Amino acid sequence: MKKSLGIHHITAxxxxxxxxxxxxAGVLGLRLVKQTVNFDDPGTYHLYFGNxxxxxxxxxxxxxxxxxxxxxxxxxxxxxxxxxxxxxxxxFWKERLTAKEIxxxxxxxxxxESILFDxxxxxxLEKIERAHGENSALEMDGITxxxxxxxxxxxxxxxxxxxxxxxxxxxxxxxxxxxxxGDYLRFKAASDIGNIIDIKLTPVGRSMMGTGTVHHIAxxxxxxADMDSWKGHIDSTGFQSTAVLDRNYFKSIYFRxxxxxxxxxxxxxxxxxxxxxxxxxxxxxxxxxxxxEKRTEIENVLKPITIHPNDRGQ
Numbered sequence: 001m002k003k004s005l006g007i008h009h010i011t012a013x014x015x016x017x018x019x020x021x022x023x024x025a026g027v028l029g030l031r032l033v034k035q036t037v038n039f040d041d042p043g044t045y046h047l048y049f050g051n052x053x054x055x056x057x058x059x060x061x062x063x064x065x066x067x068x069x070x071x072x073x074x075x076x077x078x079x080x081x082x083x084x085x086x087x088x089x090x091x092f093w094k095e096r097l098t099a100k101e102i103x104x105x106x107x108x109x110x111x112x113e114s115i116l117f118d119x120x121x122x123x124x125l126e127k128i129e130r131a132h133g134e135n136s137a138l139e140m141d142g143i144t145x146x147x148x149x150x151x152x153x154x155x156x157x158x159x160x161x162x163x164x165x166x167x168x169x170x171x172x173x174x175x176x177x178x179x180x181x182g183d184y185l186r187f188k189a190a191s192d193i194g195n196i197i198d199i200k201l202t203p204v205g206r207s208m209m210g211t212g213t214v215h216h217i218a219x220x221x222x223x224x225a226d227m228d229s230w231k232g233h234i235d236s237t238g239f240q241s242t243a244v245l246d247r248n249y250f251k252s253i254y255f256r257x258x259x260x261x262x263x264x265x266x267x268x269x270x271x272x273x274x275x276x277x278x279x280x281x282x283x284x285x286x287x288x289x290x291x292x293e294k295r296t297e298i299e300n301v302l303k304p305i306t307i308h309p310n311d312r313g314q
Contacts, residue, residue, distance in 0.1 A: 002233050003174030007152050007194030008218040008250070008266040009048075009059035010081055013071065014121040015211045017045050017064035018305050023120050024049045024060065025308075027100055028083070029143040032282035032307065033272045038063055039247065042291055043301045048249075051136045051151060054272040054281065056220050057194035058136075058151030063215065066303065071210025073124060075160040076260025078214035079200060082114060082126035082153035084193060086135055089147040090115065093127050096142070109198060110181045122212025128153040133193035154196035155217055156184075159259025162201050168257050169197060172237050173219065191220070207260075218252065218264035227251055230265050241265075248288050249274055282307065 014020045024030050033054035038044040044065060050058035060081070073079055085093060090113070097104050097117055104117040107126075115127040127149075136148040159165035166185050169175045175187035175197060183202040189195040207213065221227040227244060231253050234241045241255040252266040275286050285302070287295055 001171075001174045002230065004189050005191040005195075005220040005222075006057060006189030007155060008056045008220040008264075008268070009061055010078060010152065010155065010217050011061040011063065011215045012081075012123055013068060013209065013211055013213055013215055014062045014064050014119070014123070015068070016066050017047065017062075017303060019120050020047060020062050020064050021305060021307070024062075026141070027096075027102070029138060029140055029148055030058075030060065031138055033059075034249065034276075034286060035282055035284070035305070035307075036248075036286045036288075037291070037298060037302070039288065039291075042294065042298050045302060045305075048272065048282075050272075051149075052138055053278055055151070056266075056268045057133075057191060058149075060152075065211060069208075069210040070122065071213035072205070072208040073122075073158070073213055074205045074207035075158050075203075077158050077207045078155050078217050078261065079158035079204070080116070080124040080126055080156040081214070082128045082156065082196075084130040084133055084150040084153035085127050085148070086146055086150065087129045087131050090127070090129055092143075092147040109184055110178070110186055119212075123214070126153070126156075130193075132195075150193060152194035154194060154198065156198045156200060157217075157259070157261060158200055158204050158207070159257075159261060161259045162199050165257055165259035165261065166199055169199070172234070172239075194220075216254070216262035216264050218266040221265050221267045223267055223269060224251060227253070227265065227267050234265070 025032050030049035033050050034048035036046050038046045048061045104115050107114045133150045135145045138148050169187045170177050175189050178186040185199045187197045239255045241253040250266040252264050254264050
């Protein structure tokens with residue numbers, strides 16, 4: 001059986017792009033590793049945040065749709081996005097969120113404490129202490145390598161048919177079933193980051209795509225050959241995946257699982273240094289070759305944003 005390494009990236013819909021940058025870089029301390037556009041909608045930014053290099057398992061991406069309707073988090077979506085921080089970092093993050101006037105609560109799942117809070121556009125986020133996974137090298141505005149976000153701890157999935165989603169994770173994606181705690185099932189992928197997936201079992205209301213909701217969750221493929229293997233595997237199990245699409249920084253396929261959640265599988269390479277050196281990641285708008293001739297038109301449509309040195313982990 002093929003076994004997924006875990007999360008590659010998670011993509012969400014938000015509102016104002018400057019607010020998005022100010023929060024994820026300025027408050028959470030993630031690095032803006034790429035500013036580009038939605039290849040399917042070039043009049044919209046596609047902003048990528050992660051660790052110092054935007055490594056797989058650390059990448060949070062956004063489509064800022066400033067005038068979109070507010071979405072509703074519910075069945076068929078990622079309900080909450082937990083970030084992993086080093087052990088002993090909780091007190092720092094409680095103090096930082098308090099200082100930034102960001103309300104939070106504490107929840108316990110599977111014996112782990114989690115700090116729950118929302119971003120400015122309504123996305124549900126968490127901080128969980130995890131021993132596994134390399135510490136981030138980023139340091140900025142009081143955040144150090146001992147407190148910085150490592151990447152994803154995992155994801156909390158809201159499914160219209162939880163046990164069918166659970167069957168997919170275990171029997172198609174190859175995650176290990178770790179058991180049940182209250183109304184959550186827990187699964188573990190093979191990597192040491194972005195690897196813990198919880199499925200909420202109790203019914204939730206229907207979702208509505210819009211600002212403050214997750215668009216899709218992407219899983220890792222090691223390379224092009226592994227992608228081809230995953231596509232054959234997914235298709236052979238009765239799911240209908242897309243053709244392999246070139247997203248410049250990875251190649252990917254998409255399919256929708258039975259609980260309504262849009263899944264992507266994305267390759268680790270070539271990564272975000274494909275068109276920028278690592279020390280210049282996120283400095284300017286990058287476009288694929290086939291959109292470069294429309295740069296002026298695109299830049300005239302996009303809302304101007306201000307990039308500060310800290311937004312790029314400097």
